[in-house]
Amino acid sequence: MAKTQQFKTESQKLLHLMTHSIYTQKEIFLRELISNASDAIDKRHYLSLTDRKVPTDTYEIWLKPDEANKTLVISDNGIGFTEEELIENLGTIAQSGSKAFLEKIEQKDLDIIGQFGVGFYSSFMVAKEVIVETRSPYAETGYRWTSLGEDSYTIEEIERHEIGTTITLFLRDDDTENEENFSQYTQTYTLKNLVKKYSDYVRYPILMMVKKTEDKKEKFEQETLNQMIPIWKRAKSEIKPEDMNQFYQHQFNDYEEPLHVIHTDVEGLLTYTALLFIPKKPAYDFYSEHYEKGLQLYSKGVFIQNKNKDLIPDYFKFVKGLVDSADLSLNISRELLQHDRQLKKIASHIEKKIKSELENLLEKDRDKYIEFYEAYKNTLKYGLYEHFGVNKEKLQDLIMFKTSKRDEYITFKEYIDQKPEEQKAIYYASGKSKSSILSLPQMDVMKEKGYEVLLFTDEIDEFMIQILQSYQEVPFKSVQQGESDLVDDTKKEELKSKEKEHKDILKALKKALKDKVKDVKLSARLKTSAVCLVSGEGLSLEMEKILKTMPNQTDVKADRILEINPDHDLFKALNKIYDQDASKIDDYASILYHQALLIEGLPIEDPTEFSNQLVKLMIESSK
Numbered sequence: 257m258a259k260t261q262q263f264k265t266e267s268q269k270l271l272h273l274m275t276h277s278i279y280t281q282k283e284i285f286l287r288e289l290i291s292n293a294s295d296a297i298d299k300r301h302y303l304s305l306t307d308r309k310v311p312t313d314t315y316e317i318w319l320k321p322d323e324a325n326k327t328l329v330i331s332d333n334g335i336g337f338t339e340e341e342l343i344e345n346l347g348t349i350a351q352s353g354s355k356a357f358l359e360k361i362e363q364k365d366l367d368i369i370g371q372f373g374v375g376f377y378s379s380f381m382v383a384k385e386v387i388v389e390t391r392s393p394y395a396e397t398g399y400r401w402t403s404l405g406e407d408s409y410t411i412e413e414i415e416r417h418e419i420g421t422t423i424t425l426f427l428r429d430d431d432t433e434n435e436e437n438f439s440q441y442t443q444t445y446t447l448k449n450l451v452k453k454y455s456d457y458v459r460y461p462i463l464m465m466v467k468k469t470e471d472k473k474e475k476f477e478q479e480t481l482n483q484m485i486p487i488w489k490r491a492k493s494e495i496k497p498e499d500m501n502q503f504y505q506h507q508f509n510d511y512e513e514p515l516h517v518i519h520t521d522v523e524g525l526l527t528y529t530a531l532l533f534i535p536k537k538p539a540y541d542f543y544s545e546h547y548e549k550g551l552q553l554y555s556k557g558v559f560i561q562n563k564n565k566d567l568i569p570d571y572f573k574f575v576k577g578l579v580d581s582a583d584l585s586l587n588i589s590r591e592l593l594q595h596d597r598q599l600k601k602i603a604s605h606i607e608k609k610i611k612s613e614l615e616n617l618l619e620k621d622r623d624k625y626i627e628f629y630e631a632y633k634n635t636l637k638y639g640l641y642e643h644f645g646v647n648k649e650k651l652q653d654l655i656m657f658k659t660s661k662r663d664e665y666i667t668f669k670e671y672i673d674q675k676p677e678e679q680k681a682i683y684y685a686s687g688k689s690k691s692s693i694l695s696l697p698q699m700d701v702m703k704e705k706g707y708e709v710l711l712f713t714d715e716i717d718e719f720m721i722q723i724l725q726s727y728q729e730v731p732f733k734s735v736q737q738g739e740s741d742l743v744d745d746t747k748k749e750e751l752k753s754k755e756k757e758h759k760d761i762l763k764a765l766k767k768a769l770k771d772k773v774k775d776v777k778l779s780a781r782l783k784t785s786a787v788c789l790v791s792g793e794g795l796s797l798e799m800e801k802i803l804k805t806m807p808n809q810t811d812v813k814a815d816r817i818l819e820i821n822p823d824h825d826l827f828k829a830l831n832k833i834y835d836q837d838a839s840k841i842d843d844y845a846s847i848l849y850h851q852a853l854l855i856e857g858l859p860i861e862d863p864t865e866f867s868n869q870l871v872k873l874m875i876e877s878s879k
């Protein structure tokens with residue numbers, strides 16, 4: 257009994273686009289169907305290694321054009337579909353590539369169809385009806401799926417013994433007015449060319465009966481249309497960059513070319529080929545927990561696993577690609593693979609290779625490195641931070657920052673090579689943007705000294721630096737934290753005697769702010785500003801801000817130290833008021849503190865109190 261079912265909404269959208277497509281490169285449907293067939297064979301082959309229910313076979317993909325009936329059949333002896341799989345896989349779109357495609361297409365960018373793995377539905381660009389006949393080793397019977405590509409499809413049981421899938425396309429009528437020629441897909445000549453163009457590297461034979469004329473007699477002969485040499489097995493010098501880019505886009509479902517390709521052949525104790533790609537942009541789910549890192553794994557050109565996580569460290573998780581090694585046993589199970597020593601060695605090579613390629617880019621193609629860095633800097637910084645910094649040596653030279661003095665990025669190495677001899681630390685400051693950092697009061701002294709300050713504008717930066725601590729024995733130092741180390745001895749003495757001289761007012765200020773700050777001090781770092789807030793040696797104010805946004809972290813608090821500029825007119829005014837009427841100092845202290853909070857970008861703890869005090873002050877000053 258045939259059952260008719262509705263396509264899921266998203267599928268209907270995609271189908272509608274396919275059937276009404278004015279896209280000119282409709283020929284890509286063949287690439288899509290052949291690549292599905294090849295994937296299905298991969299799956300069957302892999303399962304046959306571990307599951308006795310799945311017999312092996314001589315794997316083949318067949319094209320059978322029929323000129324008279326205007327049909328094209330594509331068949332494979334891959335894993336096939338169970339009834340549930342037909343519903344699940346052909347009735348809905350689960351594929352990330354197709355989803356991303358739908359999103360793009362809604363922006364009316366039709367030219368990109370060819371760049372996506374739009375999959376099975378692309379057959380409706382050339383066919384008015386599609387029939388899928390299939391048998392899975394896990395099903396009791398075969399099934400036929402039929403659809404006109406509109407809103408519904410039909411599934412019925414059929415008798416079928418051979419495992420695999422046969423797809424029949426009833427081609428559309430030619431439309432001369434719009435120069436649409438669908439009957440060409442029944443021509444062996446066209447099909448041969450399309451396989452050459454798009455599917456030459458498919459690892460299973462794509463077969464077709466081709467008419468040959470011999471001694472004036474016509475006869476049909478079986479011909480293999482593809483070379484079956486995977487792209488990574490071809491000589492490097494023979495691979496055109498366009499071919500490599502196309503391979504990447506199709507294999508890894510990206511509509512953009514890769515930013516960088518690493519192709520490495522290793523021979524010796526360990527023999528393998530790796531094709532590694534850095535995508536231009538992080539995958540759409542890169543920052544979600546659903547993102548799965550990993551490389552495809554092959555053994556002598558035969559697919560083993562889609563995403564082997566052990567081949568790539570977390571901090572390079574943006575790398576996509578594959579590894580083909582003759583040293584891996586095909587019969588190995590996934591669990592055993594995890595402990596495979598060869599695999600561990602390959603993983604360690606690959607890690608070093610990626611690192612050295614990135615360093616090379618940094619040195620020789622700075623613009624490209626910056627493009628890379630802007631896309632993935634947080635992943636590198638996080639990699640440096642996690643596991644208590646075990647990987648810091650590996651990653652620290654890949655990190656760059658913009659600085660108070662320039663708009664370009666600079667590495668730690670470049671920073672220390674260019675800093676003045678007498679400068680004893682690598683300075684940094686945290687804030688939302690360059691301009692907010694440059695206007696921090698604490699920057700006064702840095703500007704005066706002419707020291708360069710790294711701009712920390714990403715949340716991860718301060719956490720990372722806590723782990724890094726120093727670079728080539730030069731310590732990192734926040735301009736917003738702890739004692740300023742930029743004061744020479746005579747200045748220190750001067751400050752000490754000033755603190756002595758003003759000890760009463762400092763004591764009064766400290767008392768007024770006893771619940772708010774740990775200390776009130778005269779500042780050595782302020783030049784033009786009146787006050788600033790710095791933190792003690794532990795938690796910084798910037799980290800406090802970040803931690804407060806996290807759940808269950810509401811009571812974290814950095815030690816606050818209020819610094820006052822002893823040479824500023826404000827401090828003189830404060831002294832005058834203190835001498836005239838010491839009781840007024842409490843309000844002034846509170847206003848100063850709140851002002852410092854505002855400058856630091858921290859929330860005012862009690863806005864009403866702050867505002868009342870300001871109003872009071874304004875009224876008094878008018879008297």
Ligand code: ADP
Pocket residue numbers: 288292293296332334335336337345346351353373374375376377421
């Ligand atoms: P994609 O191939 O990008 O996943 P498709 O829409 O082309 O998307 O196919 C959807 C799913 O249907 C595939 O992921 C696969 O599980 C299944 N499929 C497609 N073609 C075949 C086939 N020839 N044999 C077995 N399964 C197939």
